[in-house]
Amino acid sequence: xxxxxxxxxxxxxxxxxxxxxxxxxxxxxxxxxxxxxxxxxxxxxxxxxxxxxxxxxxxxxxxxxxxxxxxxxxxxxxxxxxxxxxxxxxxxxxxxxxxxxxxxxxxxxxxxxxxxxxxxxxxxxxxxxxxxxxxxxxxxxxxxxxxxxxxxxxxxxxxxxxxxxxxxxxxxxxxxxxxxxxxxxxxxxxxxxxxxxxxxxxxxxxxxxxxxxxxxxxxxxxxxxxxxxxxxxxxxxxxxxxxxxxxxxxxxxxxxxxxxxxxxxxxxxxxxxxxxxxxxxxxxxxxxxxxxxxxxxxxxxxxxxxxxxxxxxxxxxxxxxxxxxxxxxxxxxx
Ligand code: MLT
Numbered sequence: 377x378x379x380x381x382x383x384x385x386x387x388x389x390x391x392x393x394x395x396x397x398x399x400x401x402x403x404x405x406x407x408x409x410x411x412x413x414x415x416x417x418x419x420x421x422x423x424x425x426x427x428x429x430x431x432x433x434x435x436x437x438x439x440x441x442x443x444x445x446x447x448x449x450x451x452x453x454x455x456x457x458x459x460x461x462x463x464x465x466x467x468x469x470x471x472x473x474x475x476x477x478x479x480x481x482x483x484x485x486x487x488x489x490x491x492x493x494x495x496x497x498x499x500x501x502x503x504x505x506x507x508x509x510x511x512x513x514x515x516x517x518x519x520x521x522x523x524x525x526x527x528x529x530x531x532x533x534x535x536x537x538x539x540x541x542x543x544x545x546x547x548x549x550x551x552x553x554x555x556x557x558x559x560x561x562x563x564x565x566x567x568x569x570x571x572x573x574x575x576x577x578x579x580x581x582x583x584x585x586x587x588x589x590x591x592x593x594x595x596x597x598x599x600x601x602x603x604x605x606x607x608x609x610x611x612x613x614x615x616x617x618x619x620x621x622x623x624x625x626x627x628x629x630x631x632x633x634x635x636x637x638x639x640x641x642x643x644x645x646x647x648x649x650x651x652x653x654x655x656x657x658x659x660x661x662x663x664x665x666x667x668x669x670x671x672x673x674x675x676x677x678x679x680x681x682x683x684x685x686x687x688x689x690x691x692x693x694x695x696x697x698x699x700x701x702x703x704x705x706x707x708x709x710x
Contacts, residue, residue, distance in 0.1 A: 411471055411648045415446040418638070419475045421460030422542055423453045423570030427592035431506060431636055432476045434668055438659035443651070453569035456545025456709075458484050458491060461639075465498035469643035471652060474502065478636045480545045482694035486702040487544055488709050496692060500646075502638035503653045503682035504690060505660065508674045510551050510608040510632055511593045511619065514585035515578050516601060523605040523625035526585070527559050534561050540574040540583040543567040544709040547634040548574070550698075551587030551608065553705050558630045578602060589634050590616070590673030608632050613673045635677075635694070637687050649684055657682045 418436060422428045432449055440447040452460035457480040467473035481495045512523065520526040530537055539556075541548040548571050556562050568574040571588045578586055579601055587608070594615055596602045606625040607613050622630040638656055640649055659665055660676035669675050680686060 411645075411651055412443050412445040414472060415448050416440075416443065416471065416652075417448045417450050417473050419460045419464050419473065420449055420451045421453065421457035421475070421477055421480070422451065422546070423568070423572045424449075424451045426542070426570035426572030426575075427508065427547075427589035427634075428457075428476060428478060428636065429570070429572065430591050430672070431508070431669075431674075434665055435505065435656065435659040438662040438665060439652075439655040442655040442658045451570075454543070456480060456484070456487075456543035456549060456567075458488060458545050461495070462492045464639065465493035465641060467641050469500075469641040469645075471640055471644050471648035473641070474652065475499070475639040476505070476636060477639060478508075479547055479550065479632075479634050479694065479698075481637070481639070482691060483550055483698045483702060484545045485695060486699045487707065490710050495695065498642050499639040500642055500644045500649045501684045501687035501691060502640055502649055503656045503684060504677045504687045505636040505638060505656065505682065506669060506674050506676055508589040508591050508634040508636070508672075509613055510547065510587050510634060511590050511597065511616070511673075512551075512555065512585070512587050512605040512608070512622070513578065513593050513597065514603045514605070515581045515583070516603055517581065518584050518603055520605075521603070523620070523622070523627060526605050527626070530563060531559060531561050534563050537563050537585070538583045539563050539565045540571070540578060540586040541565050541567055542570050542574060544707070546571070547632075548586055548588050551632055553702075553707055554630055554632060555587060555627075557705055558627050594672050607673075615671060615673045635690070637691070653682065653684055 418432055420429050420432050436447040461477055464473055464475035484491055485495055520529040539552050541552050566583055571592050574586055577583050597604045604619050606622045607619050608622050608631050612621055657679055660682055
């Protein structure tokens with residue numbers, strides 16, 4: 377906006393005001409140019425050691441290299457990921473506190489009746505990261521051996537079997553809900569702060585089964601530490617070629633992939649968001665990241681999806697996609 381001064385102001389005062397306005401403008405531009413001038417924190421909305429944490433840590437190092445600043449991971453677990461999202465929504469919009477979140481960002485607005493943030497207006501989308509397949513697994517000594525047997529067993533023992541998840545809004549919650557809907561049987565669920573700790577209890581035999589991302593289950597499946605029934609993708613996974621798809625194993629409608637994205641608080645300068653996005657794109661093209669993702673059953677999104685615009689469109693589409701499915705399932709939280 378142009379500066380207009382009253383005609384009767386002394387020239388000296390006009391010069392001082394002009395200098396101050398110029399300094400403020402230059403300062404703001406420099407602050408953006410200088411970004412990042414301090415460490416960046418990526419908030420992970422689930423416990424350390426779980427799948428969201430794993431994906432975030434894999435991209436943090438190459439992003440840090442690209443940005444020339446330390447990238448710190450902070451785990452803020454609780455309320456199926458909505459606790460952390462609510463915190464980052466209210467963080468200073470300067471690009472130094474950002475959020476990694478997954479499909480839960482698109483299911484939470486329907487699942488939660490009193491969400492304290494709007495996923496669409498509270499954030500600036502930075503870019504999509506990856507789309508992780510899910511695997512239906514169980515403790516090693518759980519009786520059923522195939523998906524077909526699992527369905528029969530769960531139906532027959534619905535009052536005693538226990539499903540683990542990471543709370544309402546988590547991918548493991550969504551996947552469990554889809555499974556229970558598909559077989560028209562609800563079972564007891566135990567919520568954890570993430571599927572990292574839930575996996576610990578599966579391994580200890582404390583809970584029976586779980587639907588969780590391949591980034592958290594591949595090691596245990598390959599090591600024979602858990603039983604696996606199916607992957608929730610249309611095709612088998614390259615890293616787990618012997619595991620049938622849900623369609624092959626008898627539940628054709630039961631498919632879900634867990635997409636992840638990076639978010640900055642709304643109001644973050646566009647130039648800052650673009651720098652974060654460019655660093656994300658660089659990280660996703662890193663051969664070590666691609667290799668590690670493949671070992672865990674996933675892949676980075678295409679470069680044109682790791683952009684603010686593609687992510688924004690995808691988020692809106694996913695909110696619209698999941699709304700009627702969740703409403704039909706009738707699962708809500710306050
Ligand atoms: C995690 O990181 O613990 C998971 O993403 C939780 C989930 O969404 O199931």
